[in-house]
Structure formats: structure tokens, C-alpha cells
Amino acid sequence: MLKAVSSALSIKREDWDRLANPADAEFNPLVGHDFFRCLEESGCAVAKTGWAPRHLVMEDGEGRLTGIVPCYRKRHSYGEYVFDHGWADAFERAGGRYYPKLQVSVPFTPATGPRLFAASEAERRDLASGLIALCTEEKASSVHITFLPEADWAALGGRLWLQRTDIQFHWLNQGFASFEEFLAGLSSQKRKNIRKERASVAKAGIQLRALTGAEIQEKHWDAFYAFYMDTGARKWGSPYLNRDFFSLIGQAMAQHILLVIAERQGRMIAGALNFIGSHALYGRNWGSLEYHDNLHFETCYYRAIDFAIARRLPRVEAGAQGGHKLARGYLPQKTYSLHYLAHPGLQRAVANYLESERRGIDQEKEALAAHSPFRQEQDF
Template structure:
């Protein structure tokens, strides 16, 4: 390993052979995506690199035994912390916003740790911010973005001059529910009836809904899922970011952290949803269908996930980013955090003001969202 103050490496796979202590990385991972195998599969299956617009450019701090998976970006797709307006402002002034540097798990808007190695001491975070400034200056990068991080890390970065952005996601929290019926019993009568009707409509439209984990996610089921996944993107005139090889590799290496829910009709998989999980948390990630069946998206992506989380005693279910329709099904608003550095001081001042105003708007939005939740008002 290099001993320079900071270094960049373009291959995440080397972590598995470096002298960073990774023996407990998987055990202590904040999510299944905070796992060398997940990031390695993205690289090995060319979901990043090549012409993807995500060039591996990982930040290493040898003095602190830390590695931050990072990427040079030539666009802002697949990040879910939207900075298109910033890029447009640069363009209006005849400046280049891309490339920029992003620290996150690609295509994965999930909060949690964004580093491997030792704890994030104040000294380490100070060196990280110094390194980011140096890297942006040396490589003529417009900015650095560290997305979907823990609040404590955002506060450390802000203490070192970084700007903080807030966002909102919607999460389900387990209040010790014994069953799905126990869960919806906490709803108001009208919303409970609506939810139960949605489920009846969806379930009656197919012959069977199946859960698969581990070795049960076989080639045929994964192939059917991938067809659903790409078909749904094609309906919008797009192509899914992720390859079949990527999902194959994950099923082989991380299958025990994956849940594939399929809806089957006439002995054929017509819709599917892929989740990841660890002991306490479930994450909804990818959905697709061959037939548009009423309410089936809600059943597979939300209600089946809640049933699985209750059955396994999980505490939290993050079904994916965006979507106010999640509120009506009991997913509560939670604040997300990201940190940003903009190299040009003339733009940085304006963007800082924007971030502060955005934080106020996000706080108001979250309070408004709470009013749409289906739960009975507690006395």
C-alpha cells in the first residue's frame, strides 16, 4: 500500500488484499451494500468503469487506514442527490461542471458508512477534507459529493468546511408487530380497509407469490427477474444500469443477504422485486413486471417486504428512494444527509445559501408528510 498522504486507486478489488483490516468488514457492515463484494461485483461486471460515467477513483488515507470508495463522474445519473441545477449554472457561465468526484455506493441511495477501515476520528476527517481539496485542485474537478452518509459524519465534515444537504426518504419501522394484521390494526379504519383491498386485488391477479433467498435464487428465477427489470426500464425508453452478470455474481456471493419476491401466473414469473437484508434491516431495491397488474407493485415492493421484515424480526425497512405514495402505506419520513465541496469560491457561496434554504424546506416538507401517515392518532 502506498504511504503518501492521500492516494487514488482505480480498482476496489485490491481492498481484499490490502493491509487495511477487513476481517470484520462484512460482519460490521452498516448495510449489505457496505461490503467489498458488492462494490467488487460492480467493477468486475462493468457496471462502473468503461463508458458508464462512473470511473473508480477511490480515496485512500494510509495514515489512518481508511478507504473511501469514490468515483469520477461525467454525469449525475444514479446518485439520487440531485445537482443538475448546479451543473446548469456552470454551463450558463461557460464552465465545466464535469468531471466531479463522488463518494457513495453507485446506484444505491442508502444511508450508512461510506468508508472501510478504522473509525472516523476528527483527525481522519480533517485529513480527508484536505485530501479532497487537493484532489479537486490537482485534477481540475469542480466538486466532491459524499452522499447518503450518517448524520455524525455530516457534522464532522461540516466542521471542516463542507456543505450539508438534507433530503427525505420514507422508511417502515417495526413497533414489535406480531403480524401484518397487527400492523394494519394501527391504521385508521378507512386506511386499513384501503390497504386490505389493495392486497386482495393484487393477490387475486396472480396464482402465487413466492419468497426466495440464498440457494433458492436459482438461474431460472434470476433470469426471469432480470427480464422483468429490463422490461420495466424499456417501457420508459431506458436501459437498466445493472447487468445480468452483476446480479448473478451477487446471488452467488451474497445470496444469503438477498430476497427475491416473485409473482407467478400460469407457471410464469410475471413480476418480481429484489431486496437485500441483514439482521435488522431490509432494503427494497429493484422491481420489474411483464404485465401491468393492478396493485401488484405495491404488494411486491411494500406489503411483502413488511411481511418479511415482521417474520424475521427486522427493525427497519427502506423500500427505496422517493415516492410519497409510501406514506399512505405507513412508511415514515426520515432525513438523509450528504456533504459537498465546490472548488470555485464564487459558486460555493451561492450553493451554501441554497443548501441552508433547502434544509428549511426539507424540514417543513417532512412535517407535512407526517400528516399523511395512516396511523390512528394516539391519545
């Protein structure tokens, strides 16, 4: 049986986490019940902000939960990082109604992870069919499953589910014992530039602290929220996360958080928020109150690499966009999304567009890879 519920709190934490983070798979804190609960309890991902939870759940004949899909009924396309504004504009100019739509994602989080929480491919297919039925029930124009694993993208893509790709930049750990060993694999110019960037931050009198678990206190969240709001307001006008959210994640999942704080003259001036998985460090938010050359690179990218090497994490996912990451050792990786559009005409038009877009993404990835900062003999 399939049904939609209006809150993650309607689902037992142990059931959600059993399906989202099974014991035999990579652990990803961003798909855990705690993260979704904090988004809802803080008022960040709720109907008032245009993210009305419509989480799909599947039960077997004995009432045991066998599948979950984190799904939202949306009246806008903000906070998703896979852009469909052009589709919405074209459809509405033609007399259609694009909103509401259904969005399957972790709100405000462009990090790859499971989206159809179920043990088998057959059950994930049942969940995907359930999403199409929910789209009809909700009188929505479409369903969008974003940042899902490539295997699910390949298995579910086809006539009903249109396939889309994009590019992010990830740092890949080749078993490096130290940051210097990582640098040794770069071309001499890139190696020199990174050393110069790191030295410039130290020369400015800036110290950085990497905080996890109980080390993170409310004073740090106060400071980080100020960084986040200042930088977010300047970049895109209306940041998505509120102060309560940071306190809630600090209480619920501090052991899965890396908060890098930059200080100058005894004052906290910048910070970067990361989440710690079993196989990846997920870079999420950054902000600063002062501008200093290369502070962003040191706080967000180099300290993340330091941490991943120390924890022996296979990769760092540094979030959306940012070709400047390439010169700093972060390599292009494809991301994946699936899209169901209920209107046949819109479905055909978007399908044609996506076929061309996918070719362009492949060409872009190939061109970016040709500018790898690593020495040619390095094999990645």
C-alpha cells in the same frame, strides 16, 4: 498516507469489510467489498459508463489500512439520486466546467450507509480532507458524498462541506409480531385499503415467493433481469445494471439477498430485489412484465414488511422518492449529503440555495408526518 486506487479489486476484501462493516456496527451489505466488486466486474460502475473508480485509501506508518472512501470520477450526474443537474447547468452557462466531478457513493443505490470507512471521527476527517486534495489532483469541480449517516453529516458539515437534506420513506418496526398487528395500528381507512390491495393481487391469481440464499437460481435472475429491463426502459430509458451483475451478486452474496418473485399461471411476471442487513431490509429494484392493480405495492412494500417482521429487522428502507408509500405505513425520514465545490462563486451560490432547500425539506417532512397513516395514539 493517502492515495487513490482505480479498482476495489486493488483492496483486500478483508481490509475493506473490516472498515466498512466493523463488528460493533450495523451490517450493511451494500457497502461491502462484494457489492462493489460485482459492480466493477460486471462493467456497470467503470470508466466506460462514466463511473471511473478513484477509491481513496489511507494507511498508517506501518502500512496498515486505516481508511477507505468509495469514490468515482464522473463525467455525468446519472445514477446518483441526489440531483445536481441545475448546479452543473448554471456553472457551465457561466463559463465553468462542472465535469469531471468526484462522487462518493454506492453507485445506483440511494441507501444510507457509511461513506468514509474509518474507526474514528478524526480519521474520517482526514479522509474528507484527502477528498478535497484528490479533487484538486483530478482537476475536478467538486466532491459529493451522498446518503451518508446523519452523525458524519453533522460532524463534517461546515465552511468547506455544504450540507444538503432530502426525504425518503422507511417502514419502522415497532416489534410487531405479525402483519395484522402492524395493520392494527393504522387508521381504519388505511387498514381497509391495504387489505383490499392485498386481496386484489390474490384474486388476480398471482402467487408470490420470497427467495433467499440457495433458493435463488439463474432462472430467477433471467426472469428478474427481463422485469428490470422492461420497467426500467419505460421509466428512464437506459437501466444501469446489466445481466452479469445479477449473476455475480447471486454467486457472491445470495445470503444477503431477498428476491420476491410474482407468478401467474405458472409464469414469472414480476419481482423485487432487496438486500438484507442486520438492522434493515434495503429495497432496491423492481420490474414487471404484466400490469396488475396493486402488484407493485404487494411485491415491493407489503412482502418487505412481512420479511422484516419475520426476521425482526428494525426497518425497511424502500428507496428513493414515492409519496404513495406514506399511505402504506412508510414514514418520512431525512437523508443527508455533503458537497464540496472548488469554485468560490459556485460554492457561495449553492450554499445560499441549500439553506433555503433545507428549510423546505423540514417543512415538507412535517407536513407529511401530519398525514401519517397510523392512529393518533400511536407513538413513532
